[in-house]
Amino acid sequence: MAMEKSPPPAPHFLFVVSGIQGHINPARRLAARLMASAPAARVTFSTAVSAHRLMFPSLPSPAGEDVDDTGVAYVPHSDGYDDGYKPGVHARDDYMARTRAAGTESLSAIVAALAARGRPVTCIVYTFLVVWAPAVARALGIPSAIYWIQPAAAFAVYYHYFHGHGEALASCANDPARGAVVRLPGMPLLRSDELPSAVSIVSPEHKHYLLLAMLRDLFEDLDELKPRVLVNTFDALEPDALRAVPDLEVVAVGPVVPDGEASLSSSSTDMFRRDDASACVDWLDTKPARSVVYVSFGTLLSMSKRQEEEMRRGLEATGRPYLWVARQGAVDGGATLDSAPTPAADAGGGGGEGDAQGMVVEWCDQMKVLSHPAVGCFVTHCGWNSALESITRGVPMVAVPQWTDQPTVAWLVEARMGAGVRARLDGEGVVERGELQRCVELAMAGGGDGGVRARAERWRERAAEAVAAGGSSERNLRAFASGAVTQAVCSSR
Template sequence: MARKTVVLFPGVGVGHLAPMLELAKAFLRHGGGAVDVAFAVVEPPVMGNGFAATVARAEAANASVAFHVLPTPPPASGSEGDGEPEQDHLARMVGFLRATNAPLRDLLRSLPSVGALVLDMFCGDAVDVAEELGVPAYFFFPSGAAGLAVFLALPARRASMSTSFAGLGASTVLSFPGAPPFKVSEMSEGISDDGEAFQAILRIAARMPDARGILINSFESLEPRAVRALRDGLCVPDRPTPPVYLVGPLVSPGGDDKEHECLRWLDAQPDRSVVFLCFGSMGAFPKSQLAEIAVGLEKSGQRFLWVVRSAPGAGEPSADDDLDALLPAGFLERTRDRGLAVRSWAPQADVLRHRAAGAFVTHCGWNSTLEGVAAGLPLLCWPLYAEQKMNRVRIVEDMRLGVGITAADDGAVSAEEVETKVRWVMGDSDGARALRQRAAAARDKAAEAIAEGGPSDVAFVEFLKDLLEASQDMHG
């Protein structure tokens, strides 16, 4: 059988590219020489967040994977300077990705023997390209099984309601098959009202069942309730749900910067003694919130490693300012014997797996959540944007691998809350000990899932078999 090229299309955003890079490695491990892997990438029009640099690093680190940068489509008429509100960036992103259908089609036509197209969740419109060219299409859903269960159920649920979700009231509790109950206020950004972003999401969610299968970055024992709901067809009531393949945890293996100062600092700390605080590629705070975190950490008396990223804004320090300018006077000096603050970035996967790491304060992005789970750390959940509030509910209520950090109505978290939760998670109460035990058990299950013969390993082999059969059928 001729080798097939599998094309991965991660859309835009570092958080969507990173797990797809791990998926590419799984193809190379399991493909047995039957598949080549290529990426179609496009420079995002807004919120690049180092996307180009990430692509360059990925290309350098994955010599056996081809990277094709699609030409950026022209801006849609009326999209420049028309005063659209900032919260509709999601709608603009989906529209931008729809406009990449033409260059994506050109790329697929130019490649030899394309066997399948694997799409990010936001690239639903590219199913049209796959159908036109007779290429099997699969989705890769980067936010877990319960996230997919809710996502797939949205069109039918909204159609059954006489008002928007927001119209029900922020404190109204919603129940979806496969997911723990959550409030309207905990829904993903942009989908509680009936605005442009929600319309774009509904359209993508309605297209997803058109795919031949859906890959999920999770593992069965982490989200059994959601897996059952998906496989029983409860999330898409009016048509068949495609096969779902749980192939995770697909997380960074680390090794990004083995010489980073923070790893040397961790080497000098006792086992499981350090709280790690890191809030993702977009998790930046105003100086006032940084001060509250600093005071809370200092009063907690616990060892900490803190990745500090400040939000640019009127009167705020610039991104180039040093830590002394960002943090309360004397804080670094007073805590230097037990804490380390680093600017903007740390090799997260390496830190989480370091023997000195004891807990993880996270924004609940799914990649970070899985990295924390795979490392066996209790999670302190501080969601900031996107679907992270819903992820917090899943982590705390369903997985029971973390505790929530409580914010005020304006989103701010007090020094007292930081101090209390950090001290608790590192403490010796029955609850904290039980949480650590559950986290260690989940780590072992995560390792078993992706080991040879484990559930996620078997699921990937099944998926690859289906892909090759589908490709044969379509190409004769």
């Protein structure tokens, strides 16, 4: 009798993600959407042990496994810093070699263990700071894809930086008058203050040189392996940038943000504790529609004491109620990759003398806040996750970019979308109180069909269309999932 063929293995996506909240969140959300696009698929999510133990503090072992309510399994890998990377303790020069060695060994062991359990990995999806992941995929003969969690415009700028335009970009970014412009293939003109900060780095002594070195390694692997590039954006927002790198297949799969109460619930496993999560919403419930200024600069950025004071005075000067997320230790402090922000110690704290006007907390559920009808604008550092969340809720923004891709995000928000206002910084990089007041008033104003609010609402509609059934991003993700299924079947024959 002829032997019956065993069924082909189910497609199994292994997400490999750095232990930073801003990388974990969009990767987890894409993992859940991928499972929805390919119901027969398995998805395993692996981040660094230091982050994993913060996401799952009740596990008996830091390396213990868990499964969330979407069916995504969580298995941590070691990046060589299982207690977290501490810049003041660990040598920066050792970082890349140590993470590469530990990550390669750990990820290879995870893949082998999954195969031994009858769950062979058929595709590795990685984010851009785990630059050693593509080499592991190549060595194990596993197809890979990169999930680019910044704008397509930032990806295009970095690509051209490492492909013949590095000198021009560095010269533009370091123009002392801030009036220089640069034109890259397939891209519109970009000013010096619209470029990602990494392209301004010209010395290995720069405090962020490690980021540039990691990007260089990443793009060298992209040149060799040419994986599919999945970008957390959508076609209507960045049509030029998505086509500005013809040597690679760059496709939009976003905006990848929670899209309802179910998503909010299923995406709630993060490194924050969620005590008194309802306090912000209860406070917002007492405010009129579109009256509240929401302020948050994310989980990594620190704020100088002067900037804190100018921010507080500027918010008070607006005369509007405000909700300000000010993480403990973020003033004159430095966040590290292993930082774990803590919940609000005083969820009802106010802004100095005007404490009836404002509410200051250390954490809030940002999507619930942005979805609340009382919120009228968002003062943001322009992290891409925050910007996309604001776009999908139709909330106008006041852009206060600091570093990495944030200047490029601010350009998209103000110049390309018209859905926000970019604040001008003084010589010390501070937004003064009068400038903040000016920008908030512009963002909060109605302005009719041509106003910032109306444009923000139109972009909300376009973002929703992209991820709806049959939308451009939904089709791209479904095609990626289907291709992986086909690839898994063919490789088993």
